[in-house]
Amino acid sequence: MQFTLEDITADEIDRRRGVYGPLTDSVRDLIDAVIRTEVDAADIDVARRRIDEVVADLRSRQIDGSYGVRFNTDAVGMPWGNAVMGVRNAIAPPVRTVADREGVTAEFTLGAAYEGPAHHVHGGVCAMVLDQVLGEAAAADDIPCFTGTITVTYRRPTPLGALSARAEIVDRDGRKKIVRGTLSDADGVTAEAEGVFIVPKNWSGPSNLK
Ligand SMILES: CCCCCCCCCCCCCCCC(=O)SCCNC(=O)CCNC(=O)[C@H](O)C(C)(C)COP(=O)(O)OP(=O)(O)OC[C@H]1O[C@@H](n2cnc3c(N)ncnc32)[C@H](O)[C@@H]1OP(=O)(O)O
8 A cells, every 4th residue: 555755744734624625615516516406508508618617727737646645744644535535535425534442433414426226325335435434443543454355234225414434343363353334324224334454464654643
């Protein structure tokens, strides 16, 4: 797993978060608007041209390839391209976890962009969110892990809207951590997951990431 060290302060990370976070929120709002708009075709055409102009402006200076997973010398992580929680990724819902002594919890909202069955969350999106949340639980006491195997059991359809997820390490065996978690709506669990998360061999990246 490759990581990129950026020699920047926590204040600089906060400054960048303040610059890019609102842009990402606006693009996320755009995605939702594109799904739900009922304006006329002529207005859609105008909107498309304006969006294309914005894209051209943003592309006038950009990095090659994906954002990568960056961290600073204090091991503050910046996985800002991450598909589930990336600060610069408008596809990310985002799902941000909070760690406690036993595991991690996240509260988040999945809107129209995550639909599978009508008005319900796509099963792949449920699995993606659970993979991230279980992965963060696996990493909470140590270092980032790869997902080896994850099994998701869908108990009932997950409605779009306000949701939560919870995950904890339930067993350890050498480099392997067994992690279990749930996805829930206000009425309780909708999906459960169990995963084997594996600490990379010969790990040389940062530990105790914040
Ligand atoms: C710096 C700033 C960062 C900030 C940010 C921090 C955020 C921090 C949280 C991130 C949260 C991300 C959450 C998403 C995480 C992904 O999405 S990761 C992407 C999906 N996963 C992958 O691409 C993994 C692909 N697979 C591989 O790379 C390798 O097969 C693996 C999984 C690393 C294992 O390779 P390996 O280490 O060579 O394994 P190996 O030595 O053969 O086996 C070790 C043990 O694991 C077992 N094992 C091996 N493979 C598997 C498997 N697939 N399933 C189950 N068991 C297995 C073996 O049987 C063996 O067990 P024992 O014999 O010891 O009992």
